[in-house]
Amino acid sequence: MVNITHSRMNRFNYKTWTRYFMANDKKRLQIDFSGEKELTEAEKKLIFPSIQAFQKGEGSDGAFLMRAVEDFAYKNHKEGYIEAMRQFVKEENWHSAYLKKYMDHYGVKSKDRTFLDECFRKLRKLGGIKCEITVLVTAEMIALTYYDALSRCTASPALKAICAQMLHDELPHIMFQSYTLSQIGNGWFDQVLRVFFMTATLLTVWIAFHEVYLHGGYNFSRYIRENMGYLRQSIFLTRQSK
Ligand SMILES: [Fe+2]
Numbered sequence: 001m002v003n004i005t006h007s008r009m010n011r012f013n014y015k016t017w018t019r020y021f022m023a024n025d026k027k028r029l030q031i032d033f034s035g036e037k038e039l040t041e042a043e044k045k046l047i048f049p050s051i052q053a054f055q056k057g058e059g060s061d062g063a064f065l066m067r068a069v070e071d072f073a074y075k076n077h078k079e080g081y082i083e084a085m086r087q088f089v090k091e092e093n094w095h096s097a098y099l100k101k102y103m104d105h106y107g108v109k110s111k112d113r114t115f116l117d118e119c120f121r122k123l124r125k126l127g128g129i130k131c132e133i134t135v136l137v138t139a140e141m142i143a144l145t146y147y148d149a150l151s152r153c154t155a156s157p158a159l160k161a162i163c164a165q166m167l168h169d170e171l172p173h174i175m176f177q178s179y180t181l182s183q184i185g186n187g188w189f190d191q192v193l194r195v196f197f198m199t200a201t202l203l204t205v206w207i208a209f210h211e212v213y214l215h216g217g218y219n220f221s222r223y224i225r226e227n228m229g230y231l232r233q234s235i236f237l238t239r240q241s242k
């Protein structure tokens with residue numbers, strides 16, 4: 001598990017976050033399939049159901065999210081948040097595009113809807129920006145262990161490169177969302193809700209995709225320990241002064 005609490009990025013404001021996302025956008029991954037050997041049927045069966053689910057989850061036009069962001073930003077005189085969030089949504093759409101490209105290479109179709117994605121989208125819309133960001137950052141924390149496990153499921157160099165890029169990008173996302181939660185205000189009740197929501201999501205993801213985790217070196221106890229560790233760090237960051 002990576003310690004994110006000491007990163008210099010935790011001192012960023014929305015202006016510096018925007019600059020970071022714009023600079024990161026210039027370093028997009030070019031997926032190289034030249035060293036790719038055909039995956040076995042067993043490998044395809046193992047990895048693609050979860051890749052389809054994450055590909056759907058990563059991509060969004062962000063329209064509903066951006067409305068909540070604008071509402072919060074204008075009311076609280078934090079207009080800089082709007083551009084930072086636009087850049088963030090752009091980056092997430094790149095993530096979806098990387099996975100789509102990989103699926104296309106193997107002739108795997110993307111899913112219009114997945115159970116997990118539907119749940120996340122419905123939950124995010126339950127209430128305002130705090131709800132949106134809480135759900136979003138929970139998915140991003142779980143993504144860290146997922147992409148780490150996924151990268152070890154096969155010898156595919158293209159998939160390893162995609163997973164490395166995801167891990168590189170998602171760590172700052174957690175700091176970015178935690179910063180926003182610190183701006184919105186996070187009381188003890190919100191933190192209890194976050195633990196509850198994380199627990200429910202972890203169990204759902206484990207039931208759906210435990211094979212990927214097991215092949216990637218995560219047993220149930222490591223999976224819970226690392227994800228709860230990231231949640232602890234995120235809650236610690238949200239308690240930092242505004
Ligand atoms: Fe992502």
Ligand SMILES: [Fe+2]
Binds near residue numbers: 092140170173
């Ligand atoms: Fe993310």
